[in-house]
Amino acid sequence: MMAKVQNIKPIYTVNPWKFIIWLFIISITMLFAAFTSAYLVRRAEGNWVEFEIPSIFYVSTAVLLLSSITMHLSVKAARKDDIVRLRRLITLTVVGGIAFLVLQVLGWQELQKAGIYVKGNPAESFYYILTGTHLFHIITGLGVLLYAFYSTFRGKIHAGNTTQIEVCATYWHFLDILWVYLFLFLIYFR
Numbered sequence: 001m002m003a004k005v006q007n008i009k010p011i012y013t014v015n016p017w018k019f020i021i022w023l024f025i026i027s028i029t030m031l032f033a034a035f036t037s038a039y040l041v042r043r044a045e046g047n048w049v050e051f052e053i054p055s056i057f058y059v060s061t062a063v064l065l066l067s068s069i070t071m072h073l074s075v076k077a078a079r080k081d082d083i084v085r086l087r088r089l090i091t092l093t094v095v096g097g098i099a100f101l102v103l104q105v106l107g108w109q110e111l112q113k114a115g116i117y118v119k120g121n122p123a124e125s126f127y128y129i130l131t132g133t134h135l136f137h138i139i140t141g142l143g144v145l146l147y148a149f150y151s152t153f154r155g156k157i158h159a160g161n162t163t164q165i166e167v168c169a170t171y172w173h174f175l176d177i178l179w180v181y182l183f184l185f186l187i188y189f190r
Contacts, residue, residue, distance in 0.1 A: 015163055017163060018163070018166070018167055021167050022170075024171070025170070025171070031133070032130075035126075035133065036185055038126075039126045039185075039189065042126065047121065048121065048123050051114070051123065051190075052114075053186065053190075056103055056106055056107040057103075057107045059103055060103035061180065063099050064100045064175075065180070067100065068176040070092040071145075071168070071169050075165050075169045078159065078165045079162055080159065083152075087153060090145075090148060094149050097141065100138060101135065101138055101142065108128070108131075111128075123190070130182055134178060134182055137175055137178070141172055144167070144168050145168055148165050148168040
C-alpha cells in the first residue's frame with residue numbers, strides 16, 4: 001500500500017540567541033526612552049543650568065563609530081571564512097570598545113574638574129545618569145564582544161558558524177546607535 005504524500009508547510013524558527021538579543025535591545029530602548037522623557041519633563045520645570053560638554057566625548061563618539069565599522073567588517077570576514085582578517089578586525093573592535101570606555105571615564109573626570117557632579121543641578125545629574133547607564137551597557141557589550149573574540153581565536157566562529165558574531169554585532173551596533181542618539185540629544189537639549 002502506498003503512503004499518501006502530504007504538503008507539509010515549513011516551520012520557520014528564529015535563532016534563540018538572536019531572539020534574546022532583540023528582546024534585550026527592546027528593553028534597553030524602553031529604558032532610555034523613559035530616561036530621555038524624564039529629562040525633557042524635568043528640563044521644562046526650570047532650575048536647569050547648562051554646561052559645556054568636554055571635547056573628549058566627541059572623540060569617544062568617533063572611536064565608538066570606528067569600532068562599529070570594524071565589527072561590521074568582522075562579520076563579513078567570518079561569512080567569507082577569512083579567519084586572519086576576522087581576528088584582526090575583532091581585535092580592533094575590542095580595542096575600540098575599551099578605548100571608548102576609557103575616554104568616557106576621562107570625560108567624567110573633566111566634568112568633575114569643571115565642578116560638574118552627580119549631586120549638582122538636574123542637568124548635571126541627568127548627564128551622569130544617561131552616560132553612566134549607557135556605559136554600563138557598553139561594559140555588557142564588551143563582555144559579549146570579548147566572548148566572541150575568544151571564540152574567534154578558538155576557531156569556533158567561521159563561515160559555517162556565524163550566529164555568535166552576528167548576535168555580538170547586532171548588540172554592538174545597537175549600543176553605537178544608542179550612544180549617537182544620546183550624545184546628539186544631550187547636545188541639542190542642553
